Amino acid sequence: MDFTPFVNTTVTLDNGDSVKLTGTWFNHHLALNTGEELDAGIHSLRSWWDIKNGQWLDEQKDGTANGAMVGTVLADRLGVSAGDTIRVKNADGEKTLSVAGVYDSGGDEDEQVFTALPIAQELGNSREKIDSIEVSALTTPDNELAKKAATKGPSSLSPADYETWYCTAYVSSICYQIQEAIPDSVASPVRQVAESEGNILDKTQLLMILITILSLFGSALGISNLVTASVMERSNEIGLLKAIGARDYRISGIVLTEIIITAIVGGVAGCFMGYGFAQIIGQTVFNASIEMKPMVIPIVAVLIVIVTLAGSIPAIRMLLRLRPAEVLHGR
Numbered sequence: 001m002d003f004t005p006f007v008n009t010t011v012t013l014d015n016g017d018s019v020k021l022t023g024t025w026f027n028h029h030l031a032l033n034t035g036e037e038l039d040a041g042i043h044s045l046r047s048w049w050d051i052k053n054g055q056w057l058d059e060q061k062d063g064t065a066n067g068a069m070v071g072t073v074l075a076d077r078l079g080v081s082a083g084d085t086i087r088v089k090n091a092d093g094e095k096t097l098s099v100a101g102v103y104d105s106g107g108d109e110d111e112q113v114f115t116a117l118p119i120a121q122e123l124g125n126s127r128e129k130i131d132s133i134e135v136s137a138l139t140t141p142d143n144e145l146a147k148k149a150a151t152k153g154p155s156s157l158s159p160a161d162y163e164t165w166y167c168t169a170y171v172s173s174i175c176y177q178i179q180e181a182i183p184d185s186v187a188s189p190v191r192q193v194a195e196s197e198g199n200i201l202d203k204t205q206l207l208m209i210l211i212t213i214l215s216l217f218g219s220a221l222g223i224s225n226l227v228t229a230s231v232m233e234r235s236n237e238i239g240l241l242k243a244i245g246a247r248d249y250r251i252s253g254i255v256l257t258e259i260i261i262t263a264i265v266g267g268v269a270g271c272f273m274g275y276g277f278a279q280i281i282g283q284t285v286f287n288a289s290i291e292m293k294p295m296v297i298p299i300v301a302v303l304i305v306i307v308t309l310a311g312s313i314p315a316i317r318m319l320l321r322l323r324p325a326e327v328l329h330g331r
């Protein structure tokens with residue numbers, strides 16, 4: 001989860017233009033009471049901004065010095081670039097800001113100036129006050145439970161549904177918990193962004209399901225080929241067992257036991273490898289770790305057994321059709 005506060009004020013430049021000055025965090029370091037530490041700010045929240053000239057303002061390096069970042073449209077109009085200075089003023093005072101970088105956001109922010117939060121609070125005569133907090137969180141797509149809580153309120157939910165809703169990362173539950181944490185605040189989702197994230201998650205989930213199904217089919221085919229080849233290689237041994245009186249079900253049991261033991265070993269190794277790759281993908285794509293649900297383990301175990309048995313059926317049928325006399329005579 002990324003977040004940053006904003007303070008907005010209107011200032012006048014030396015050329016007489018009135019522009020919007022926004023104070024915020026850039027890469028503000030926080031040490032929480034829980035012992036956790038994190039860096040929050042607009043640097044991670046607006047990571048898609050293209051820095052055309054200079055670099056991001058480094059709050060940890062420069063502190064709350066008089067640095068600023070200027071939008072590309074405003075910078076072109078003023079003729080400034082990284083390293084230059086601009087003077088901003090209003091009725092509450094004036095500041096000379098050093099331009100750390102020029103950014104291209106592709107939106108209205110390209111005509112604004114962003115600076116450290118204390119500077120905007122001072123110019124806006126709003127020390128220790130903020131106008132808004134922007135939060136970016138990975139959310140769970142809304143279902144009937146989330147829609148009911150959003151339209152009728154959390155009080156309309158049963159205790160069990162309320163606990164499920166409260167502990168799930170729905171947009172409405174996140175807003176509700178923000179309002180709990182910040183008294184007298186109003187938290188509202190940016191539905192366009194939230195719905196886009198939800199659609200992406202739905203499509204990603206569908207893609208993962210399709211990949212899983214195809215992987216199961218591929219695994220079953222692979223097991224079928226391997227077991228069939230093993231039965232063919234050991235046909236003389238199996239024919240001899242039948243010739244001396246071994247029953248089909250005993251021979252099938254021996255083969256299935258070997259297959260299931262191999263499948264369990266492979267399944268355990270694959271589970272750990274899959275969890276490791278999931279962590280790599282989670283950190284690379286979503287910048288978050290992937291939590292393994294306890295329910296996944298029995299589901300995976302059942303799938304291993306089903307796929308193994310399904311892949312073994314052709315080989316077992318071949319084994320049952322083997323005739324000792326033909327096999328031992330090399331036919």
